[in-house]
Each structure stands twice: as C-alpha cells, then as structure tokens.
Amino acid sequence: MLSSLVLAGCGGGSGDSGGDGAAGGSYVGVMLGTNVMSLDTDLATDGDSFEVIADCIDGLMQMDAEGAAVEALAEAYEVSEDGKTYTFTLRDAKWSNGTPVTANDFVFAWRRICKNAGEYAYMMDEIGNIKGAAAIVAGDEDDTTTLGVTAPDDKTLVVELEVPVSFFPSLMYFPTFYPINEEFYTSLEDGTYGTSPDTFLSCGAFMLEDYLPGTANLSVKRNPDYWDAENVKLEGISYQVVGSSDNALTAFKNNSLDIVMISGNQVAAAEDDAELSQSLKVTGAGYMWYLSFSQTEKNAQGGMLANQNLRLAITNAIDREALVDNYVMDGSLATFTAVPPQFAASDTTGEDFSADQQRFADFVGYDVERAQGFFEDAKAELEVDSFEFTMIYGNNEGDEVAKVAQAIKEQVEGNLPGITINLQPMTKAERLDKMQNDDYDVALTRWGPDYADPMTYLGMWVTNNSNNYGFWSNEEYDKIIADCTTGAFVSDYDARWSALYDAETLVMQEAVIAPLYTKANANLISSRVSGVDFHPVALNRVYKAATVS
C-alpha cells in the first residue's frame, strides 16, 4: 500500500502547474500570510482571500494608485439629487467563459449575499444602507426581490438606498459587491462554486489557474479577454502560503518569493542589511490595535473599569512610542486618536481625518504624572487601593501581539503601582467569543477599516452596537452618530465631518478605548517588480499596474 502511494507521488511530480513560483520567471511570487479561505464573495472574510478574488473579478469601481474609487466594470454612474439612487452604466466586459458581464450578475450576487446573511452581509445593510437589505439579512423577509437593486437592462444597474451614503461609490471596490454569473453559478453542483479553476469565472485582470481549497500554493494568470487587458503587464502571480515571517525573510533572500511581509524582528535585520533595506517598503495595513475595557458590573472586580479616571490612568500610563519602537518595530504608528490615521481623507479638503495625532493631547498621551493623578482620583472614587485585571489577547494574530501585551503589562504595572494585569492568551476566535459574551476585563483587540470613512470606527461605540464590547453608552454620542448616518448631516459633507470629530472627542475624553498603534505592513519587494499598489483599506495589494523585469 505504501509503495503505491509513493509511486503515485512520483507520477504527480511530472505535472506542471505553470507558475512555479520561483523568482526569475514571468510570474511574480507573492507570500500569503494564511491560506485562502474561500473564493466565494459571500463566504470570504480575510484579506488574503479578498486579494485573490480581486485579482480575478472586478467590481463596479476599482482603486487607483492613491486608493480613490475610479470606474471599473461601470463605465459611468449617476447619483440622484437626494443622494439615494445610484445608476451605474456597465461597460462591455466578458466572463472567462465568454458570456458578457451584465447588470443581472450584480443583482444575483448581491441578493445572494443578503439572503445568506454571512459575515460581510453587513456591508449591504448597515454600511451600504441598500433599501430592503436589513430585513433580508435579519431573516425577516424571504423575498430577495425586495432588495433595492434592479437591472432595467443588461447594461444598467440601479441601486436604491435608505439614506444618502456619501462614500457609496468607494464601497463598490470591496469584493462583497462583486458580480457572480447567475447562469454559471446555478449550473454548478451545490457547494462547488469557487473550489477549483473550473468552477470559478473571472472577469478581472487575471484568471484562476491553479487552486484547490486549502492549498498552500496557488496561481493566477493574465486574462487575455480582460476589458483593460492592454494595461495589464504581468503574466501571472504565484502565491505561496508562508506561516512564519522568518521563513518569509529567507524565502525572499534566496529568491523563492518576490513580495513578502515580514515582522518586527526581521525588519531590524533587514534595515541593517544594505541590500535588503533597498527592498523594504512599509505600507499602511489599516487596522488599529486598541485596548477595550469592559465596563459592566460582572467584570473587572465589579465594574471598576466603568470608572473613567481609572481608564484614563491606564491609557496615559502606556508609552505607545516605546511599543512601536521596541516591540512592533515594523513601521507601525503610535496612535492617539480613536480613528487611526492614513485611511480616511476628506472629500473636500483631501486632508487625512486623523493627520493631527496631538488633537487629544489633553486627555491621552504618555504622561506618568498625569496618569498617577487620574489613578489617585480613581482610587479615591472607588475606595479601592489595588486592582487586578485580566487582559486577553490573541496568540495567533501576529508575532508582535504577545510582546505588546507583555510590554503593556510592564508599563502599566510599573507606572501605576497597585494595578496588576494578568495576561491570558487565546485564539482570536476565543477572544472574540469572550468579548461578545462580555466575559473579560481588558482586551487587546483590533479593527480594520472596511471602507474609507471614519464611521467604520466611530460607528462601533454606539449604545448596543454589536462591536461595542465595552458596553459604554452615551446619549450625546449616539445622537451625533445617528445624525451622521441617517439624520441631519447625511447630505452636508463638511458638517458631518466636523460632527465626527465631536464624537471622537467624546470617545477620547472618556477613554472608552485606549488606541495603541496603527499597524503597518513591512514588505520586502524584489527590485524586479514594480507598480504593485498597496492600500490600507479593503484590498491590501493590487497588481493591475504591476510589471516584472
């Protein structure tokens, strides 16, 4: 039995997958941090899956080099005067089986996402505010034709919204809003869509060449029928899953891969190396790490963390610069605002929402004396002298997380004698589970922006929001956010923008969370590759303009 297995192995060796991944070929070798979980837009939830999907399928819009939304499958779009109806006109594009991409492909895909109500269905109802989406996602409405998305003809897609959403066009480059060909999909056996190159249709710059669910290496090749094929220079991309960033560094050094992501320890080594430092490129990863404090009575010694001064004491006792310099070390930015920098720029001024990191310097910063002042107040108010909290964090969320957790413990315990922090690592899923069940004191957690608007962060601290793990509640705050999403400010861009600052001030003043740092990705990019666009939102890497020499 054994020998036949081995013989089968030998036979398999002669098969050629096309892209062999080694640098030097016409394919670009790219590292993936995790396995691609799914190529179905309804099921994918991770950045790596989104990246591969976006290689192969276009949305109505795409990101340009700067991250702004520009037309892709849509040739043009119009917004009605009340801002509630978008009409997209599609360009001539083809699926890889030759059938044209029609407006119905979008209608089908979007209805399916609402109906299946998976992780990212919230882009349809909560974020996109598409008419009728909320009821379908919640399971209250079974008829998906009530969704406010219609195709009057093959080339026209009409989307109706509940309220005006100023950033709606920029949502269109997010994979959740990509089309799926209905005819092809229904012709497949149930559960097989997107599980092999044969069960997947592309209409993007690349098409799936070699893929199986759970594979550690996959590849996509240039799509000759792409509507913009003349501007795609790359022959293909060959992806390799690499589990450790040290492996990533060595794979890059021996030319096995062209683009890899490394973490802090390797960055320090790369910076010291004349050749490697040339290849190092730090790009924004978008997501912000922060501390979430549970304010409910059942946690933290009977709800001690509901005390604002105690939270302020902790947030002021953390030296964020030291965290990023000594432990994260990959170019991540120390963050002092509730909305991280570098992802949301104003439409009118073009200025980054959180460019000014000193905006809340009056409440948050590294200031041991001030921290101890808050701590004394807290002790007096609570009539307790010593505190013991448990801090939960994920041990599978990146190399630096455990280090950061430990550094925070040392800093807070050192600067605020009387506080003890016990570290409790667990998987990310367990961490989320604990936070959702409100069974934690302090959590080291993160949030990545799904779309380029501060609301992706500020929306979370509304009373009873499912992501408001601290159970903080503030009427004034709720009102501002309501005004910005569905009320008075929805059609006044600048007023909304400044109202968002008011909301952020409340979060910082009351230390609802303690923002820590905004994650960066330290990439090593081979000198033979150029033109890969890196973005902090939605799609981290885009290869349409990439070239290889």
Next chain:
Amino acid sequence: MKKYILKRMGMALLTLLLITFVLFVLVRIMPGNPFPSERMSAEQIVNKRAELGLDDPILVQFGRYMGNLLHGDFGKGTSLYYGAPIKTVLGQCISNSFRIGGLAILIGTAVGLLLGITAALNKGTFLDAFCTVFSIVGVCVPGYVFLIFLQYYLSYKVQVFPYFFDASRFLHSSVLPSLSLSLFTMSTVARFTRNEMVEVMDSDYVHLAESKGMHGGMLVRKHILRNALIPIVTVLAPLIVDLLTGALVVEKIYGINGIGKLMVDAIAGEGIDYNYVLALGILYSALYIGIMLAVDILYGLLDPRIRVASSGEGDA
C-alpha cells in the same frame, strides 16, 4: 484464522463507532462560537445556527452526521475553507501527508533495519558504537529540529532543495521533510532491531543451529532475522500512524498542507472548526485502529503461536 480476523474487524468497527460518538459529543461542547464573527448580528448568528441544525438534540445531530458520513460526506467547514466540502480539502491534505509520511517510513525502516543488523552482527566493534550513537541522537532530537537545520543550510545557504513544499514537484520538495521525519523511525527501528537480534543470536536454538554447522547468511536470514523482525512490527505500527497522520510541526515549518497542519488550523486558527476537528479525529482514529488491526493480523501470520492461541483453527 478467518474467524479470528472477522472477529477483530467487528471489534474494530465497533470501537470506531464509539469513538466517533465520543468525538462528536466532545467536539460539540468545544469552546468558541462556530462562527467567530465581528460583523454578524446576534440575529444572524441565531439564524445560521438554526440553518445548520446546531440547536437540535445531540442525538438527532449525530444521526444526521452518521447518515451523511455513510455517503462519504463530512459536511463543510464552519470557519475553515468555508465553501468547500471537507472531503475535497481532506483528500488533498491526506495525499500530501501520506506521500511524505510513506516516504519517511520507507527510508526510516530500510535504513533503520540496515543499521540495526549491521550493529548486531558487528557487536562490540566501532560499527556497533556508531550505530548506537546514531540511534540515540535520532531519538533525542525531535525531527523538526533537523528540518529547521536542513532547511536553513540546504535550502537557504546552499540552495539544493526547494524552500517550501510544492505538490507539483513532489519528489524534489519532499526530500527534506521525509528525511527529517524518518530519523525517529530510523533510530527506533535500528535500536530495536539490534537488541532483538542480539537477544535472538544468544538464544538456544541459534546456538543449536550454529553447533550443527549452520553459519553466515543462511543462519542470519532463516533463524535470526525472521524471529527478530516479528516484534519490530509492533514498534513500527504506532510510528506509522504518527507519520501518516502528519507530523504537525514539520508540516508547519515546511509549508506542507497536510492533515497535521489542517488539524492545527482547525483548532488554533481563527476559529475552532467543529467539522474539521471531527473529520480529522475520525480519520486519525480509523487509521490507528486500522493499522493496529493490520498488525494483529500480520502478527498472526508471522507467528503461528498467536494464531493458535487466539483462534484454535490453525489453518495457514
């Protein structure tokens, strides 16, 4: 003999069924939400649970699961490779693990036997000492440590072998993992073979054969090796299960998508994937039971005493 085999097979099936049930119950009480989600509302999660029948009584769920299992359907992942049927993913991982594990077993057993026999025949000489040291090192240092060094020197410093596993270049890219995995088997087999052979060589019947003028290869093959090899089968069996079910760490280091890595992903990944853990648990148990059964039967064939003792019908 036939009756004995049938009885053992029946027992094995029963054990497997029991294990499947225990695993099913254990896995269903595992920690963590099957849908680790930051974006779904509580309502959505309730709907999803209902859709997958997770709120039904556990016996109903078990019945449904067994029904599907009989059709070869392990269901779909809940937080790992969501859309795809588990058997698709499993098939690929099993093939990688089995090929690499199989190669490791072949190398390990062959070289181990060779070393053990050499050592025993040259007892007390330099060769014996060398084999002993070798087998001690192999047992004392984990295989993945060897892989770390092999990968560092042979794929990074000197680029002789690929840095990562690549299923499309199977032989080339499985040299390093198979070699590192085989070391433990090699040492164990070498050590065991040597000791068994030394013992057999000192036994009365070998002395008798020698005194009757039997020497050299004939003696070694006919009397010593045959009797020394029988117990080795028992040592080898659990090693085979371990190797076939994937050496977890080796797969992690060398980027092999095998069942070991799949198991870790299913437990320590983003979320615990109920269905994968279950499928892999059943697979592992089935393999273990199957190989133990095979060993029992093989043992019966090799050693007539057992056959007689356990069944009474001594038809060869």
Next chain:
Amino acid sequence: MADTAYTPVAGDFEFLTGRDIATDKNFASMSYWKGVALHFLNNRRAVVGVVIVSTIMLLAVVGPLISPYGYKDIVSVVDEGGRQVVARGISPQLPFLGHGSGPFADRLFPFGTDDLGRDLWTRTWQGARISLVIAFVTIFIDMIIGMSYGLVSGYFGGAVDNVMQRVVEVANSVPRLVIVSVLAIFMPKGMGLVIVALLLTEWIGMSKIARAEMLRIKEEEYVLASRTLGARSTHIIFRQILPSTIGPIITQVMFSIPTAIFTEAFLSFVGVGIVLPQCSIGSLIESGFNNITTLPYQILPPIIVLALQMLGFNFIGDGFREALAPKLEDM
C-alpha cells in the same frame, strides 16, 4: 470429597513460632535491589545519564537563582536622551573575555538575549525547570493511574479485562490535540493544561506494562498460594504483585519522562502549550525558530538542553532495564 467435607479449624493453620519471617523476606529483596544498584552503577552509560540529568536539574534550580535578571524581565537602560533602550537580540557575550559592545557591553549574557530583551540564560533554565516539573508531575500521577488500571485489568482478566482494554483502545485512538482543545473549555491555557493533557494520554503505556507484568506474575505459585488461602484481590494486587512490577515500571518511567518533555515541547511549539511570559523548552525552541535567520544563536540552548535531557533519561532507562535483566548486560 463431597460427602465428608472437612471443616478447617483455626488450629490447623498456625505460624511456627520463633522464626523471623520478616528478616528472611527483607534480606532477599535487599539483595535483589542491591544487585540491581550494583549493575546500574557499573554501567558507564547509565552513570553518564545520571550525571547529565542531575547537572541539568541542578542548573534548572540554580540557573535562574544566580542570574541577576528574572526570566520575564526585559533588560533595558535609559539613555541620555531619556529614551528606553532594550537589550534586544544581543548574541552571547562574556564581558570578562572582552566581548560585547554598545550600552550593554559590561553585562554578562552567556546565552545572549532574545528578541524582547530577556536574558536567555535565565529563560533556558527556567524553561528546563518547567519542562522537568511537567514531566515529573505527570509521570508520577500517570504511574499511579496506569499501574492501578493495568494491574486491575490484568488481574481480573476475562470480561473486566476486555472492557477495560476497549476503553484503553478508545482513549488511545483520540488525537491528543483534540483532547487538548476540549480541555481548554474547562481550564485556562498553560502548564496545568499541558499536565492534564499528558495525564490523559500517558497513563496508557504505563497500564499496558503493568497489565503485561500482571499477566505474567499472577500465574506464579506464590500468588496462587495466597489466592487459595483466601486473600482479598486488593491485597494480592497491591501488596503482593505490585512490588514485583516496580522494576519494569521504573524503566517505563525513565522512558516516559523524555516522552513527556518531547510532548510538552511539541504542544508549546504548536501554540497550545505554555503561556507567555512563562517559558518552556518547547516555547523557547519555537521562538528560536521564528528568529532563526536574524538571531540564529537563540535556538541552540533550548535544543541542546532538550537533547541532553532526552539522552540522560534514555541512558538511565537503558541502565535500569539492563540492571533488572542482567542477562542482557552479561552478553
């Protein structure tokens, strides 16, 4: 025999007075163990094993104590500018030999520091300590569980044995990782979890040995004799047979300890073992692996300690086995 049943009376069985049975028995067992000890001490490898293991144990106790740093302390100084400088990634330096540079030039780091700036000398011995504690605790408890189980199963035989062996088979066929993750519901990750996980799996080997010994010994005359005399099962199992199984069990223990250390290392490497900032040999190897290109020296101390531990215990185990069955050694 059936008709004229003779009813024994107390007077039929009387101990001979004036004969010291205890001395006799004691002398015999003394000499046996003395012989074993002699054989063991004459075995060069076994003695080497003892030396290695005791040296590591000594260092595991003393190493962290004599170090100026705690195993979880991040070594740092504050420079002129008031910024914190962490002693990160310093390769092994011995200042008295003129090694070292930078702000930490005068510090002694025999094994260097890790990527967080913690002294690896301290951490390595702390890790060794944790691994040994885990190994000894689990093996000790497993010995008790496994022996009782195996002895009972072997003694009663038949249906009892059959059922008990099916349980062993089932327990043996459940993957260890599944057991670990199920356990994680009931207890937090860390040393306790590793110990319980090992407890649940390692007793099986022990019980098999005990059962085999039992099957062998229970047919011997002295057991038969005391059964005929009406001794209770517990008495026979634990007072009469148990002492005779000690030898093989100790050998098994010596081989189980390295298995436990190995398993702990494996669980920690995979990420379900020891919790930071605590460390074990396994977690140290893992972090060494994660930095092998940038800080290659980091992986060596834990691997060497692991290998030496394995070597030492294997030598001792071999020594015991040969001493208990001197025939092997005489050849």
